[in-house]
Amino acid sequence: MNLHLKVWRQKSAQSEGRLADYEARNIPEDCSFLEMLDLVNEDLLSKGEEPIAFDHDCREGICGMCSLTINGIPHGPSETTTCQLYMRKFKDGQTIYIEPFRVGAFPLLRDLAVNRSAFDRIQQAGGFVSAHVGAAPDGNAILVPKTQADRAMEAAACIGCGACAAACPNASAMLFVGAKVTHLGSLPQGQPERDRRVLAMVRQMDAEGFGNCSNYLECEAVCPAEIPNSVIGQLNRDYASALVKDTL
């Protein structure tokens, strides 16, 4: 298939960006979206143009490193991540807009690659249980009802790709933060630090410049890990409860 691409090119955060036009020719429909970009890059290289920079690593939908806003949608029309999007989802002759994740808290590095270290800093603020190596009781000493374990696992499946914030008109990261708060908050091990955690993570989320949730739920629609929006409700409840206790 042949495709007309409009790709965001920007040498660095300081330089000006623009949408460049490229023709992607003879693309097999069994190609993944990133493999299509590989082919385009080979073509650019042969013409003496620098390849398009984009983030990717595992190419099996789990590491969360790939991004891209495709025709306005983070991860495009895929059920999971961009790396698991296949070209048969597109039509021959179609025009495809490829842009980076556009979030103020994710500064652009080059072309389609952005800096998502804000997410790491939110996790560093409190996304953990303070367990010392060697001090743990036997694994079965902490009983966790299956429903709670399943709820924790559902939230823990977040891959940290940032699509939620990129899809949100407010650039809110509440699905991401809610996922960690719900994961650890659903388990007995996470209880001692539950209040501290939610306050610290929300404080960091605000400091990074992410917006708040106003229930567009675009985040849930694009989430490749199917994190449910109920984690945002959980985040709000935990935050309110912790805030009250904190002020008392």
Place this chain on the structure above:
Amino acid sequence: MSLTLDSNIPSGPLAGKWEKHKFESKLINPANRRKFEIIVVGTGLAGAAAAATLGELGYKVKAFCFQDSPRRAHSIAAQGGINAAKNYQNDGDSVHRLFYDTIKGGDFRAREANVHRLAEVSVSIIDHCVALGVPFAREYGGLLDNRSFGGAQVSRTFYARGQTGQQLLLGAYSALNRQIAAGSVEMHSRTEMLDLVLIDGHAKGIVTRDLVTGEIKSWAADCVIMATGGYGNVFYLSTNAKGSNVTATYRAHRRGAAFANPCYTQIHPTCIPVAGDHQSKLTLMSESLRNDGRVWVPKKKGDSRPSSQIPEDERDYYLERKYPSFGNLAPRDISSRSAKEVCDEGRGVGPGGLGVYLDFADSIKRLGEDKIRERYGNLFDIYHQITGENAYQMPMRIFPAVHYTMGGLWVDYNLMSNVPGLFVLGEANFSDHGANRLGASALMQGLADGYFVIPYTIGNYLAPAIGKRPSTDHPAFKQTESEVRAQLQRFLSIKGRRSVESFHRELGLLMWDQCGMARSERSLTKALKRIPALREEFWQDAKILGDNESLNTSLEQAGRVADFLEFGELMCLDALARNESCGGHFREEFQTPDGEAQRNDNDYAHVAAWEYQGYGQAPKRHIEPLTYEEVKLATRSYK
């Protein structure tokens, strides 16, 4: 400097070695730990666990990864689970049984003492991960659930859906984050280690490149830990992440670290086959599918009819034919090699003829589609997503793919390489899996090394080395930095015509054909002739655009591919020198009449560790004999 391979295995009975060694290992008091700086390269299970644990102990740690976040490391993609000798199922498991299964699974080519320690600490790993909040699967009563896995007759595998690696890595990442917040670990993402710095023969630092700005920088430390994963991407196509590479370990090898058993690679039989020349990586399909699927190819060469039009009597169910007792459940290496054989005969199916059918029609007829959906629904979905084919209506196409590498830098019992001060953890070292790794054992080893081994053994090196950390002003740093810069400049000045990617693909195909599932003297000699020529072509004709001072993915890739082009040769040399078949290393000349691997314990019950002798020079082969105190060497039998 002559190379010595002293394994430093403690004396005494096998089961007491680790306890004894822990007691005899040197301690460093908490106030002094602050005086030591430790570099950790790589933040997968082994690296993140090590960095977090050492930070928690009070050492000053600097951690590095080339990805944009430590959470991306490829440990995250492990699906199945993690083994531990908990015996929660009361089915006869024990530390000794896990030890024995692992030694046997490795085809008697692993070090007894290391494997026993691995089995011992496996139980603590589960406890610690639970404490960290890893959401392992649970039973209704709240107890941890287990499943069984290949190579074992007990249920000892702990899991979190099909995402165990993800959850364990995120657990280690959270522990790492706690230390970053506490100020004990300094994290450097998008920073690639490009060389190891030796001072008076000791590893005392690294030189890195900032992948965004191109800045080349020196980092000094009291010791260096590398946990940089395996080298499966030497084959270009593998189940590894695109970024996985051999650069860190190979460059340490060039500085003097011995590379052990590089020919040991694991090839997994059930992956989605290559769809075309554009393909960039391979995706694993759980091996469990072989419980209900029948493997076949057409009897006739080049039969291009759709599967539905090939009548029953023109199909060759080759596994059932060749291995009537095991049939479709023949062991991994046998299944992989058989698939290659039929494809080599021109009977493969799908694009390029590199695939075999895994057919569920009989099971669907027998059990109903609903039952199959219940068992494997998610796998059928993934298959559909990638291939666009509905495996309920037509057979799946599968093909073997490179998955894991058992070889790695040589380490002693303390996980220290032959270069003092250089420690190597996880898949990057060679120590625990012998010639073949069992399922659910990679996660166990990575976390064992990081959480429970290195924190004890590192003291033996550090304690006497207090106050000996050099500064980055030392000439060795300046020298290494200038070598790194010169190499980057050399890449940019080739200005050839061929892309780095195309060299990588060509090398990968060559390695796959000549040093893949089956090797022979002939094929290896052929590869050893072609690789140096290809390398020369690379240095003459590679096309790398842009500059060093910005995010330049072609430049990053050039360094990694240049190293693979040297490393591939080392792999072939190792495969050629090992005149036996064992585990993942199958030499066609050494097989039993029924096609099983034929080991040669008299001549090859040893670790082969290679010493670098200079660019283009033949490396030197050293051996560490493997002595078995507890286990009797036996022929692995799957019948």
